[in-house]
Amino acid sequence: MVSYWFSLCTVIGTAFALNMLFNIPVWIGVLLTGFSTLILLALQKYGIRKLEFLIAFLVLTIAVCFLIELHYSKPDPKEVLYGLFVPQLKGNGATGLAISLLGAMVMP
Numbered sequence: 418m419v420s421y422w423f424s425l426c427t428v429i430g431t432a433f434a435l436n437m438l439f440n441i442p443v444w445i446g447v448l449l450t451g452f453s454t455l456i457l458l459a460l461q462k463y464g465i466r467k468l469e470f471l472i473a474f475l476v477l478t479i480a481v482c483f484l485i486e487l488h489y490s491k492p493d494p495k496e497v498l499y500g501l502f503v504p505q506l507k508g509n510g511a512t513g514l515a516i517s518l519l520g521a522m523v524m525p
Contacts, residue, residue: 428454434521 432446441449460468506512 428447428450429443431450432443435441435446435449436443457468457471460471506515
């Protein structure tokens, strides 16, 4: 029963995330999430290595996009290194942003 509720919350949460990021209607986000889940489950019949390759490819895509964005923004390298080791919350809404990031990265 717990896994059912967890799966349902994951699908709905992903649909809301797609809505916030790309203005996709929630019901289409639910369909996209369900479809992507079915694709991942279908890949399992071809072996776990194929599934691992797909997930590694998706993570690599995220890393490349991050590096491209980092190149465009041209941050000060000293500040980036400092921020890696000494996190800070500055400005209005910083706490809410930190909670949102925690929920987006840790909860899934």
